Amino acid sequence: MSSSTETKPKLAAQIRDLTKHYVLKSETVRALRGVSFDVPEGDYVAIMGPSGSGKSTLLNLLGCLDRPTGGSFMLGGDDVAQMSDDDLSGIRASRIGFVFQSYNLIAQLSVVENIEVPLYYMGRLNRESRKKSTELAGMVGLGQRLGHRPTQLSGGQQQRVAIARSLVNDPYFILADEATGNLDSVTTEEILALFQRLNDEGRTIIMVTHEDEVAAHAKRIIRLKDGEVVVDEQIKDRKTYTAEEIEEISKNAHLANQADEEN
Amino acid sequence: MLSLRTWILGLKSLLLHPMRSALTILGIFIGVAGVIWLLAIGEGISQAAQKQIEDLGAENIIVRSIKPPDEAGASVRTVEMFGVSRAEMRTIESTIPTVEQVVPIRELPQKFIYAGNQNATPIDGRLVGCSPAYADVTKLKPARGRFISSRDMATNDSVCVIAAVLARKLFPSEDPLEKPVYLPEKKEYFKVIGVLEPRNATAAIGGSLAAQDFSLDIYIPITTMRAKMGDEEVKRASGSFSRSVFELTQITIEVESPEEVPRTAEVIEATLRMNDPQRQDIAVIVPYELLEQAKATRLMLMVAFGFVAAISLVVGGIGIMNIMLATVTERTREIGIRRALGGKRSDITNQFLVETISLSVVGGIIGVLLGVVFPFLVIGLRWLTYTFAADTYAKLPDIAKTLQPEIVPLSIPLAFSISVIIGVLFGLYPAIRAARMDPIEALRHE
Ligand SMILES: Nc1ncnc2c1ncn2[C@@H]1O[C@H](COP(=O)(O)OP(=O)(O)OP(=O)(O)O)[C@@H](O)[C@H]1O
Ligand SMILES: [Mg+2]
Numbered sequence: 001m002s003s004s005t006e007t008k009p010k011l012a013a014q015i016r017d018l019t020k021h022y023v024l025k026s027e028t029v030r031a032l033r034g035v036s037f038d039v040p041e042g043d044y045v046a047i048m049g050p051s052g053s054g055k056s057t058l059l060n061l062l063g064c065l066d067r068p069t070g071g072s073f074m075l076g077g078d079d080v081a082q083m084s085d086d087d088l089s090g091i092r093a094s095r096i097g098f099v100f101q102s103y104n105l106i107a108q109l110s111v112v113e114n115i116e117v118p119l120y121y122m123g124r125l126n127r128e129s130r131k132k133s134t135e136l137a138g139m140v141g142l143g144q145r146l147g148h149r150p151t152q153l154s155g156g157q158q159q160r161v162a163i164a165r166s167l168v169n170d171p172y173f174i175l176a177d178e179a180t181g182n183l184d185s186v187t188t189e190e191i192l193a194l195f196q197r198l199n200d201e202g203r204t205i206i207m208v209t210h211e212d213e214v215a216a217h218a219k220r221i222i223r224l225k226d227g228e229v230v231v232d233e234q235i236k237d238r239k240t241y242t243a244e245e246i247e248e249i250s251k252n253a254h255l256a257n258q259a260d261e262e263n
Numbered sequence: 264m265l266s267l268r269t270w271i272l273g274l275k276s277l278l279l280h281p282m283r284s285a286l287t288i289l290g291i292f293i294g295v296a297g298v299i300w301l302l303a304i305g306e307g308i309s310q311a312a313q314k315q316i317e318d319l320g321a322e323n324i325i326v327r328s329i330k331p332p333d334e335a336g337a338s339v340r341t342v343e344m345f346g347v348s349r350a351e352m353r354t355i356e357s358t359i360p361t362v363e364q365v366v367p368i369r370e371l372p373q374k375f376i377y378a379g380n381q382n383a384t385p386i387d388g389r390l391v392g393c394s395p396a397y398a399d400v401t402k403l404k405p406a407r408g409r410f411i412s413s414r415d416m417a418t419n420d421s422v423c424v425i426a427a428v429l430a431r432k433l434f435p436s437e438d439p440l441e442k443p444v445y446l447p448e449k450k451e452y453f454k455v456i457g458v459l460e461p462r463n464a465t466a467a468i469g470g471s472l473a474a475q476d477f478s479l480d481i482y483i484p485i486t487t488m489r490a491k492m493g494d495e496e497v498k499r500a501s502g503s504f505s506r507s508v509f510e511l512t513q514i515t516i517e518v519e520s521p522e523e524v525p526r527t528a529e530v531i532e533a534t535l536r537m538n539d540p541q542r543q544d545i546a547v548i549v550p551y552e553l554l555e556q557a558k559a560t561r562l563m564l565m566v567a568f569g570f571v572a573a574i575s576l577v578v579g580g581i582g583i584m585n586i587m588l589a590t591v592t593e594r595t596r597e598i599g600i601r602r603a604l605g606g607k608r609s610d611i612t613n614q615f616l617v618e619t620i621s622l623s624v625v626g627g628i629i630g631v632l633l634g635v636v637f638p639f640l641v642i643g644l645r646w647l648t649y650t651f652a653a654d655t656y657a658k659l660p661d662i663a664k665t666l667q668p669e670i671v672p673l674s675i676p677l678a679f680s681i682s683v684i685i686g687v688l689f690g691l692y693p694a695i696r697a698a699r700m701d702p703i704e705a706l707r708h709e
Contacts, residue, residue, distance in 0.1 A: 065603060065702050086607050093605020104600045104706065108275050120268065121605035165604070 011074070012173045012204040013039040013062060018071035020057050020227075031057040033227040034071065039173065044199045045206045046215035046235075049224035055208045056177060058224065062206060063096055063175045064088045075172060093121040097166025099207075101178040103158040105150040111137055111161050112146045118169040129168075136164035140194065141250055156187035163194060173204035180214055192217045193241050193249045273617035276590075287586045288626040291682050294576030295630025298678035300637050301568035303668035309561035310669050315465055316557055319550040323400065324516040324528050326535065327546045328509055344494070345544040346509040351535060355516060359530050361523040366396045367485050368513040371496065375481060377433045378443035378452055385447055386432050388479035392488030400515050408440050408457030411484050415456075419487045423453035427461040428478035444481065451491055453483055524551040565671075573681065579626065580685035583619050587693035591615065598697050599705025608698035615694035616687065623686025627679045634678065638668045 020032040031054045039045060047055050060066045061073060064080055067088075073080045075095060080088070097118075098104075105114045115133040119125050137143055140160035142153075150158055159179065166174050176195075180188040196217060199205055209215050216239045223231035241249070277284045319325065328346020349367070356365045369392040374385035397403070398410040406427065415422050423444060430439045439455045446453070464476045498505045518527045528549045535545055591598070598611055645664070648656045656664075 060703055063603070065706075086609075089602070089605050089607040089610075091605075092603060098603050100706070104596070104603075106597055106600055108272070108279060117601070118604045121601075121607070121610060125268065169605075 010041055011038055012041045012043065013206075014072075014074040015062075016072045016074075018058075018061060018073060019069045020054070020061060020066070021069045031227050032061070032068070035224075035227070035229050036071075037222060037229065037232055039204060039206060041172075041204055042199070042202050043204050043206075044195070044217075044219040045222060046218035046220070047206065047208045047222045047224065048210070048212075048215055049230075053224040054227040055224055057227075059175055059177050059206070059208055062173075063098060064091045089121070093118050094169055095172045097169065097171035097174040099159070099162050099166050099174060099176040099179045101181040103150070103155070103162050103182075105158055105161055105165075107150055110147045110149060111142055111153075114150065114161055115165045115168050117165065122169065133164070133168055136167055137161070140164045154187075155183055156190055159183065159187075159191055160194065163191070163198075167198070167203070173206055174198070176205065176207035178208055178210065180209070180211070188214065190249055190252075193246045196241055197246055269613060269617050270621070273614065273621055276594075277618055277621060280590075283586060284622060287582055287622050288629065290579035290582035291576070291623050291626025291686070292579075292630035292633065294572065294579040294685075295627050295678045295682045296633040296637070297575045297630075298569065298572035298681065299631065299634025299670065299674045300668070301572045302565060302671045302674040303634075303637055304666065305561070305564040305568045306669040306671050307667050308662075309557060309564055311665070311667070312557045313554060313561075316550050316554045318463060318465055319548075319553075320400065320402075320515075320517070321521045321551045321554055322518050322524060323550060324518060324524060324531060325548040325550070326514045326516070326531065327548065328512050329544050329546055330507060330509070331544055342506045342508055344508040344510070346511060347514055347535065347545050348510045352511065352514050354534060355514070355531055358534070359527060361519050361527045363517040363519055364396050364400070365517070366394055366400050366515040367511050368393050368397065368515065369485055369488055369510070370512040371488075371492070373446055373481070374448055375429070375433060376445045376447060377437075378445040379437070381445070386429065386479070388429055388481060390446070390488070391480050391482045392485035393482055394485055396517075397482065397515075400517050403462065404460050405457040406460045408455070410457055411482060416484045416486045419490045420484065421451065421453050421487060421491075422456045422483070424457035424459060424482040425455055426459050426478050426480045429481065430455075430458045432479075449492060453481070521551050524549060528552070572678075576678075576681055576685055579682070580623075580689040583622055583686060584689035584693060586622075587615060587619055587690055588696070590618070591693045591697040594697075595700065595705050595708040598700055599702050599708065602700075602702035603706060611698040612691075612694045615697050616690050619686045619690025619694070620683065623682050623690075626686075627682035630682065631675055631679055634675065635670060638670060641666070641668055 015038075016036045018032055018035045019030070022029040022031060035054075035058060047058065049055050057066075061068050064075070064083075065088075067083075068081050071081065075091065078091075080091065083091070092098075106117065109117070112130065112133045115136055116125060116129060119129045119133075134143070134146060137146055140163055142157060142160060142164070145153065145157070150161070153161065159182075162179075163174075180191050183191065192214065195205055195207075199219075205218075207214075207218065215221055216235065216237075218235060219238060220234050221231065222229055326347050331345055352365055352367055355362060371390045371392075373388060373390040375388050376383055376385045391397075393411070394416060395411050395413055398405075403410070405424065408424070410424055411422065414420075425433070425439060425444070433439065433444065434442065439458055442455050443452045444455060445451075459482075462477045464474060464478070494510050495506065495508045516527070516531065518524050528547060532547050535547070536542060601611060601614075645656075648659070
């Protein structure tokens with residue numbers, strides 16, 4: 001594992017002929033049947049497809065949570081397909097940011113502590129990293145709630161903590177599996193505005209979604225069917241927020257937090 | 264990554280379920296305290312036994328005379344002499360080179376009374392004829408006056424030395440020294456020349472040496488006893504009549520060194536049984552060997568008690584394992600999150616191990632504290648029963664009244680480290696199980 005964290009490659013990820021088979025007792029499920037595409041740095045990809053088409057399987061492979069049955073997955077200069085379990089853990093800690101549908105914050109930990117978890121596993125916890133986590137919390141509008149527990153936050157707030165957490169290790173890309181699936185339309189807007197801001201700042205984002213509304217905010221769409229890529233194209237009429245809209249949405253979100261604060 | 268943070272995190276997780284953690288700790292500290300307590304009780308018992316045997320003298324060999332059971336219909340005229348004889352004593356003294364000195368002892372149950380107060384009720388005690396060496400061999404010290412001297416022996420003087428308790432009973436308000444004691448059964452007077460320091464009773468040892476209480480003894484020169492009372496004892500009590508003839512009740516043989524004791528004892532036994540290997544009227548008691556036996560018994564006691572205590576620790580360990588398995592299942596999701604965010608398998612293992620080690624260390628510390636105060640607890644409890652429930656106290660068995668637990672110093676680090684080892688051992692399986700989970704499955708867990 002080369003520590004090329006400083007010099008990010010032009011390609012955030014490159015996959016070739018990726019296959020994933022689940023061998024069950026009675027049958028072999030071929031969840032991915034040879035998927036190839038590149039993700040250049042700064043891309044914003046929406047992965048869509050019917051249920052069971054292999055979206056989550058693909059995302060798990062991209063997130064190094066699982067190893068492919070065949071094919072290659074180049075992350076930086078390293079082929080992840082060949083790595084040991086411990087190496088994969090290291091990659092997850094240092095190069096990947098996860099945002100889950102169900103937020104997945106750790107209940108015992110406060111907002112800042114949750115944001116710090118990847119750094120903890122990188123062995124990079126120190127006063128500076130605490131400063132960075134605090135800044136990230138502020139960036140997602142939770143600067144006033146550093147010491148709060150996940151159970152004391154709304155769903156949208158929890159998801160924003162999760163996004164801050166996904167940024168803390170300065171990852172190659174952020175993976176979001178139905179990140180807005182549990183949220184109402186207003187909060188969904190909030191999260192999408194945040195994603196766009198991050199993407200505008202140069203972050204690479206790969207998200208799985210069912211909703212065309214959500215997918216419309218991405219730059220590029222990949223459609224899967226039965227484990228194969230059927231569509232891979234740039235989105236022509238991409239929906240974007242103007243700088244003022246982003247400002248407005250995040251201000252509202254911050255106001256909501258402060259109102260909560262005074263109760 | 265067993266950093267401070269890992270420990271803090273572990274403690275936080277434990278504090279999320281204070282009751283559950285407390286109960287788990289309870290299981291461990293009962294086990295640890297149990298090890299220390301049981302070993303302390305075992306040590307207390309065996310030390311008491313060893314002390315009693317040591318009181319008999321490790322370099323002594325004791326030969327007791329045993330009165331044969333009265334044969335039904337035995338004629339009064341054909342009473343035979345029993346027990347060890349003066350001749351045998353002289354043989355032992357003069358022919359066995361490792362023998363330092365021999366003390367002859369002849370004991371008679373007697374009634375005593377202060378001659379200056381003949382109306383008082385006689386006190387039941389024991390008249391002991393002995394030689395001056397008796398004081399030396401049994402490590403007796405006169406509190407006042409002196410012990411019997413060889414001059415007393417030579418002149419068959421009617422002098423006596425009395426035990427502390429008897430002195431107080433016979434002479435409640437007077438100085439016993441130089442006062443006459445009267446033996447109504449023998450119609451004899453003895454002048455008190457010394458009062459002894461209080462002396463502990465000895466326990467019964469095996470079947471051959473009965474428990475002895477020295478508190479009501481009167482010691483006189485054995486020569487005087489022979490001259491005034493002979494070798495025959497006649498007892499008349501409400502219609503029954505018994506005669507017995509014996510020269511000595513006991514001889515105590517002091518050997519040069521404890522190492523010589525076993526061999527000397529064999530020679531003595533052989534000498535005494537030369538003519539009749541089957542003779543039943545003597546018993547040779549070797550405190551040194553008893554001491555060795557007691558030490559072996561102590562070891563067995565320790566092993567047995569330790570084993571019982573160890574079982575309770577294992578039960579505590581199973582408690583830990585049980586709780587940790589439940590915790591791991593309950594926190595499957597958290598495990599998945601931590602793995603997804605870069606936690607290695609070893610990080611997860613460590614995280615759960617830290618929790619079990621914390622539980623067992625805290626349990627171990629409380630257990631050690633509780634174990635160390637145990638002797639005081641026993642004293643306190645005894646005092647409470649004695650003060651507030653005297654009736655119950657009187658009914659307590661002797662052992663409960665006298666046992667003093669002796670903490671075995673080694674048992675503290677032993678119990679503590681066993682508790683930690685058990686924590687690790689029983690925590691390892693749940694921790695490894697947690698680490699082995701597939702992160703994707705774990706993330707899906709509700
Ligand atoms: N652990 C597994 N064992 C066996 N089969 C699996 C496993 N995980 C996924 N599959 C199968 O692989 C295929 C793809 O599943 P995947 O979860 O990737 O679908 P998806 O596109 O994410 O669907 P959804 O939109 O419902 O989340 C499905 O047929 C599924 O049953
Ligand atoms: Mg899915």
